[in-house]
Amino acid sequence: MVKSTKIVLLLAAMWASTVMAQEQKEPRTNPKVTDIWVVFKTHFDLGFTDLPENVFKRYREEMMDNALAVIEKSATLPPEKHFAWTVSGWPLQAQILGPLQTPERRARIEKAIKTGALVVHGLPFTTHTESLDAEDLVRGLGYSSAIARKYGLPMTISAKMTDVPSHSWIMPTLLHHAGIKFLQLGCNPASQYPRFPELFWWEGPDGSKILCNYTPLYGSDIRPTENWPCKNYLAMQMTGDNHGPPSAQEIDKLLAFAAKEMPGVKIHFGTLDDFTKAVLAEHPDLPTVKGDCPDTWIHGIQSNPEETKIARNIRPLESALDALNTQMNRWGIPTASVAEKLAKAYEQSLLYGEHTWGMNAEYGPRYSYGDDWKKWMNEAAAEPIPENGNYANLKNSDAHNTSIGSKRKWLHSYDEKRQYIRNTNDIVGTTLSQRLDQLAAAINKKGKRVVVYNPLPWKRSGMIEDPWSKGRYYYLPDIPASGYMAYSPDELTTSNVTHSEQPAFSTPYFNVTFDLTKGGISSLVEKSTGRELVDKSSPYVMGQFLHERFSTNEVNKWFNAYSRIKDGWGLNDLGKPGMLNTPYLAFTPDKWKIDVARTDIVDIVTLTAVATAGYAQRYTLTFTFPRNTAYVDVAWTVTDKTPDKQPEGGWLCFPFNVQQPTFTIGRPGGAVNPATDIIPGCNRYLMAVTSGVAITQPDQSGIALASADAPLISPGQPGLWKWDMDYIPKTPAVFVNLYNNMWNTNFRLWQDGSWSESVRIWPVDKGASTVPNLVQHSWETRLPLLTGVAEGEAGKLPAKQSGIAVSRTGILVTAFGENPDGNGTILRLWEQAGISGNCKVKFNSPKTIKSVIPIDLRGNKTGPAMAVKNGAFDFHLGKYSPASFQLVYQD
Known part of the structure; x- marks a missing residue:
């Protein structure tokens, strides 16, 4: 992903792996290696090099024609020299074999699949893995398994991802429980990478193990490394981003080089499965590594804060819709199948989690800042929209020609990325709402009624907002597991609202004091224990909004520590060349108005910034204190955020009063302690969470948080533009990222608009079991009680039923x-x-x-x-x- 077009073409022309081998001045040998398995693949980018529809067309046509030509030419050679091309699951199943493929080419492709010359590995494509929920990852395995079933082939036992340096340790768990035995990971050549052994067993949090090969480049040299531990060696031969297969001439050159440099070593052209079987048959004695790998590119998902919020909200509801539809049929309510809709929803969710988020910034305003950037944007707005809104035929090489809409094309590529998760939201949200209303209509209550559905498989209590009167809330106890309760309006308790402007008050669980200078809670005392939950020594208050604007000092320090390529495309993509020389700025509005609205159900405090210093039209912070449950919801809302291409980021700050803190971070696959469970070289400053974060002291008491909207957190300190091998958080604070524009390649380069993000905090009792507590409350945050409404004649279902x-x-x-x-x-x-x-x-x-x-x-x-x-x-x-x-x- 992170390569300019010039570098992509260079790699395409010269074959990176072969070039690496030939440029070695001294021969490198490993006498242990007897067999080399050469696997050919190109790196799939969903977009980046062009709009997705153009990339897909090239895969279907030009790339396949080139691959088939090489496959068919090599068919007359000895079996071990038969060319095989490995591709990812989704592009093969959805595009190469998709409905737009011609019958003639499809027949040749299917023949190549059946003969093992065109091979699919187990994963759909490269993902920002930790941004996805578990079932999305599971559904991503289905593209390659569908191909195997269709053509009567064994299911692959191998998988491959390239480019993104780090992937959550849910991967060993996921692949092991899918019957996949081997994972090859290759890193982008400019990025830092996890310091794994070259070949090892990767153990997941559940104890599952898979064989893993990690390379700090996309692939590997055809010559074995000096310390390769086995007789069988994997030469992972990669071409550049969306380049396609090597030519027959390049393959001949590779073979000639291997014969000269490695006489006596057997060269096999094959697949990842071939290598896996061969190396496992050796029963190798390899190290086992158990640890998590937070992604050093994960900041990018908050370059689209609105759509990433949608993703965070809607992904748990995919499973909720699946279960509700199934249970409604079993409760006697006939419903149509949702399988096709869910398949599309999961696909679109996965495409949003794929690692390319728009076209390369070299086609956009990469070097423009300040007035130059504003001029670029004005020119883009003045460009004509292509006929029928079709941007696909605009040439990337015309990026500086403002008469043909090429700037609009670049901007449009980001719209296309955002649309994937909006499609998921439309499919799941609409269908789920219909099912909930259908359930309400089936309840044996006459007239107006609301059904409250619990999408979690354990009994729970919680609040809902009145579906008929916005801003009114009800507390509902003991909603059955995966079940529902129904209410008529007169069965719901209402109360009057009183308002005040007092910054200190008491709830059934807390004594609360607000700081109207910093905008947040300066004191939160748990009444049952007398514990002060806010760290008074912190420069922040609880729930404070912090906006950072970065200078060249922070950017260059990070770049020099992180990037392995210090100039050229490495600098262009990872650095911020041309940025304005402005000083670092940490901004929080310094005066807030307060409104305290109190009822018998909930107390809601609204803080509104008196002045925003031009960073937005308005900032609002809302603090919700339920009267039946010991938690606080903190919601940040921005109205008309001012776009700025200068590096910046926003946070909600949570300084907790916890002594000798231990962090427990609910990551994909399992909880981690960042002091012990993170592989060196990965992201220690910023990471995605599936559930939430708890900070506890030696007696296990502490505080925890989770967000239904914002997946990225920094433990201990704000974590943008920071990377090193050793950081361990010591300060008992969590910072929730609201937005950022950290990179300069294919994540969105600025943020604007109006949106909100929320975080829930709750005290953890002394002696509590940290992970179960964190998981239960986090998932009750992410999967709230759902409601449907109906009126009219009564149905037949009881008013209460479990699932x-x-x-x-x-x-x-x-x-x-x-x-x-x-x-x-x-x-x-x-x-x-x-x-x-x-x-x-x-x-x-x-x-x-x-x-x-x-x-x-x-x-x-x-x-x-x-x-x-x-x-x-x-x-x-x-x-x-x-x-x-x-x-x-x-x-």
């Missing part, structure tokens, strides 16, 4: 619906709380379930059927592990 339930909190139902890998109905659970042990699942359905068949994450049977007795079954569920089952019904 599928698990025997303990902290286990998610990530799939309960039509099988995406075949026929029937599947149930997938995923343990989140770090607890191994017995799990009991109870169904609530008049349709009798006879048994469940264990399956893996790609739908393959893994064990004998397990009986379901009295609507329930028990099994052992390991910590942080998924468990999937296919349901078998009585005849």
Whole structure:
């Protein structure tokens, strides 16, 4: 991703791996290696080099024609010299074999697939892995498995990602439970990378292991490295971004070089699966690495704060829609299938999580700042919109010709990226709303009514907003697991609102004092213990908004520490050449107006900045204190944020009064302690969380937070433009990133607009189990109670009913619906709380379930059927592990 067009073309012309080998002045040998497995692949960028539709067209046509020509020419050679081209799952299934492919070319492609010359690996493409939820990652495996099933081939046992340096340690768990045994990861050549061994076992948080090869470049030299530990060596031969396969001449050159430099070593052209089988047959003695790898590119997802908020909100609701639709049918409410809609929603969500977020900034205002940037934007606005709104035919080489809309094309590429998750939101949001209203209509209550649905598989209580009167809230206790309760308006308790401007007051759980200079809570005392929860020594108050503008000092210090390429495209893409020489600025509005609205259900404090110094039209902070639950919701809202291309970022600050702090960060796959669980070379300053963050002291008391909207946090200090190998947070504070424009390549270069982001904080009791507490409250934050409304004649369903339930909190139902890998109905659970042990699942359905068949994450049977007795079954569920089952019904 992070390469200019010139470098891409250079790599395309010269073949990076071969060039590396030939430029070595001294021969490098490894006498242990007897067999070299040469695997050919190109790096897939969804966009970046052009608009996605142009990239897809090139894959379908030019790239496939070139690949097929090489495949067919090599078919007359000995089997070990047959050219095989490896591709990612999604482009092969959705584009190369998609509906726009010609019948003639499709026939040649299908022949190549069946003969093993065109090979798919297990993953859909390169992702910002930690930005995705678990079920999105699972559905991404389905593209390659669908190809295997269609053509009667064995499922691949290998996977590959290139470019993004680091991936969450959910990957070993995910791949192991899908039957995939090997993962090859290649890094962008400018970026820092995790200091893994070259070949090792990567252990996930659940104890799963996969074989992994990590290279600090896209691929690897054809010559074995000096310390390669096995007889079988992987030469991962990569061409540049969206370049396509090597030519026959380049392959001949590679073979000639190998024969000269490595006489006696057997060269195999093959696949990642071939290498995997060969090296596993050696039973190699390799190191095991257990640790997480926060992504050093993850800041980029908050370059689109509005769409990333949508992603954070809607992804848990994909599973909620799946389960609700299934349960409504079992409750006797006929509903249409949502399988096709969910497949599209998951696809669009994955495309938003793919690692390219727009076209390369070399086609945009990369070097323009201040007045020059404003001029560029004005010129873009003045360009004509292409006929029929079609930007695809505009040439990237015309980027500086303002008469043909090329600037608009660059801006449009970012709109296309944002649209993916908006599509998911439209599909899931609309369908889920329809189902909830349909459920309300089926309730045996006459007249106006609201149904409250709990999408989590454990009983819970919570607040809802009045669906008929915005701004009015109700507290509802004991909503059944995966079930519902229905209410008529007169069954909901209402109360009057009083207003004041007093900055100090008391709730049933807290004594609260606000600071109207910094804009936040200066004192939050837990009444049951007398604990002060705010760190009084901090320069920040709780919930304070902080805007940073960075100078060349911070940018250059980060660049010099992080980038392995100090000039050329490395500087252009990772640095900020041309930025204005302005000093670092930390800004918080210094005067806030307060309104305290109090009811019997909730107290809501609204702070409004008196002056914004031109950074936005308005800033608002809203603090919500429920009267039935000990938490505080903090919501930040910006109106008409001023766009600025100068490096900047925004935060909500949470300084906690915790002594000898231990951080527990709820990452994808499992909780981590950043002091012990992060592989050196990864991002220690900024990372995405799936659940939330807890900071505790030795007696396990402390404070935790989670956000339904904002996935990025920095432990200890604000973490933009920071990287080193050793940082461990010591200050008991969490900073939640609201927006940033940290990079200079294919993430959005400025933010504007109006939006909001919220964070929930709660005290952790002495002696509490940290991870289960964090997981339960975080998922109740991310998956709120859902409502549907109806009026008119009564239906037949009872006013209260439970759904599928698990025997303990902290286990998610990530799939309960039509099988995406075949026929029937599947149930997938995923343990989140770090607890191994017995799990009991109870169904609530008049349709009798006879048994469940264990399956893996790609739908393959893994064990004998397990009986379901009295609507329930028990099994052992390991910590942080998924468990999937296919349901078998009585005849």
